[in-house]
Every structure is written in C-alpha cells, then in structure tokens.
C-alpha cells in the first residue's frame with residue numbers, strides 16, 4: 001500500500017476534533033437556530049473544552065448529546081460562547097477622538113440615530129450617553145443598544161454596576177475628556193452604583209443577532225467594538241454588509257482597537273476619520 005495515502009495519526013486527532021466541533025455547531029444551529037458556525041475556531045474550541053470539563057464530560061460528542069437532549073446544557077454552552085467583557089469609556093482615546101471628530105458632524109443633523117451592536121452589559125452605551133449629554137446632543141439622539149445575549153441586556157437596562165470598578169472608570173472618563181465629576185452620573189446604593197435614569201431615557205435595549213437578523217433602521221453612527229474579533233473572515237464580511245446597509249450617507253462606523261475595516265470587502269467604501277481609533281466614514 002502507498003504510505004502517502006495513510007492518514008497521519010496526529011492530524012487525524014485534530015481532524016476528528018474539528019469534525020466533532022463542526023457537528024456540535026451544526027446541531028446547535030439546526031435544533032436551536034443559533035449560528036456559531038463561523039465564529040473564530042480557536043476561541044470556540046477553547047470554550048467547548050471548558051464546558052466539557054465543567055460538565056464532567058470527556059468528549060465533544062457527549063456534549064453534543066447533552067446539548068441536544070437538555071436545553072440547560074445548551075444555555076450554559078452559549079453563555080460560555082459569549083464574551084461579555086466591557087468597561088466604561090473603554091479605550092478612552094476612542095471617546096476623545098469621537099468627541100473631536102464625529103460630534104461636529106452630528107451637530108449638523110436635526111436628529112441622530114446610533115446603534116451599539118454587541119453592547120454587552122451596557123457600559124459603552126452609558127459612556128456614549130454621558131458624552132452626548134456633555135456636548136448637548138443627547139436630547140436629539142435615539143440610541144439602539146443590542147446584543148445576542150438577553151442576560152447582559154437585563155444588566156444594561158438596570159444600570160447598576162459594581163462600585164469597585166468606579167476608580168478605573170473615573171480615570172477612563174477623565175482621559176476621554178469628561179467635563180464633569182464622574183460621580184455626578186450615579187448614586188451609590190447597597191447593591192453598587194446606579195446610573196441616573198435620564199441616561200437611558202433615549203435608549204432602546206433589544207435582542208438582535210448579528211449573524212441571523214437583518215437591518216432594522218438607518219443610522220448615523222454604528223458602534224460594534226470588540227465583537228467581530230470573535231468571528232471568522234466570512235462572517236466579518238457578512239456583518240460588514242449588514243452595517244453598510246444600515247448606515248446612511250456619511251454614516252460613521254466605529255470598531256474596536258484590535259479590529260479594522262482594512263482587508264475586509266468594504267475597505268473601499270469607507271475613509272478614515274481616525275485610523276488609530278478605528279473610526280470610519282461611509283463614502284460610497
């Protein structure tokens with residue numbers, strides 16, 4: 001027999017693992033309608049093994065079996081898939097650049113629509129509301145804040161955050177060019193800090209899945225920071241198509257600091273407003 005036709009045992013293990021993960025994601029999609037098939041493989045793989053160990057299982061196929069027959073396994077697995085790390089005024093220089101370069105453009109509009117796609121527990125949304133409040137634009141703005149995960153949206157709506165983060169968030173706020181005392185925006189309660197409700201008066205929180213749901217409005221600004229990093233190239237392009245369709249003329253797209261419009265299918269459709277802070281303007 002020709003040795004070159006024999007499977008390589010090392011690769012066979014990897015190939016089998018890939019096949020089992022493929023079957024798991026396919027099973028989730030067919031049974032529950034959640035599509036993780038084009039999420040970045042290394043991160044999905046890490047999370048699948050984390051769940052297998054947490055459930056005291058040993059194989060991916062045994063996890064698939066549990067996930068298909070008991071939806072509580074499915075809930076716990078997709079909670080692992082969703083990375084919700086966020087903070088207020090995350091990457092403060094982004095907010096500074098937004099204030100300097102995007103706010104003047106927004107001032108020329110009679111009303112403003114902003115979409116935070118993948119808003120997690122809402123810290124980014126509260127930060128934007130504070131910024132817009134300080135430049136006198138909040139009144140005429142409607143913010144749509146969406147995420148795939150309904151648990152994080154509950155926290156976002158509540159506006160209660162842990163007191164221990166406030167020192168860091170205050171520093172971020174100052175670096176972002178904040179003009180008041182950060183503590184003016186919240187009150188300390190037994191449960192932590194509660195941000196004032198006027199900050200969410202013009203915010204709609206809603207579930208939206210970037211992979212399977214379509215465009216629902218036309219926006220002046222879309223922020224999708226630290227979400228696309230978890231998707232593979234095909235899925236990134238698909239979501240960029242959704243953003244392109246959802247932005248009006250000269251609409252502004254904001255990505256996370258490890259993300260970029262370069263090397264996507266939409267590179268030519270935008271120009272840089274701030275290349276270092278990943279802020280782009282739709283030009284065609």
Ligand SMILES: C[S@@+](CC[C@H](N)C(=O)[O-])C[C@H]1O[C@@H](n2cnc3c(N)ncnc32)[C@H](O)[C@@H]1O
Nearest residue numbers: 082083086118120147148149209210211225226
């Ligand atoms: C790391 S957080 C980013 C939060 C915030 N934008 C920031 O930069 O701090 C990523 C969020 O994307 C959400 N997400 C993941 N896949 C999604 C999808 N298909 N549709 C909508 N949101 C998704 C996760 O649930 C999570 O809350």
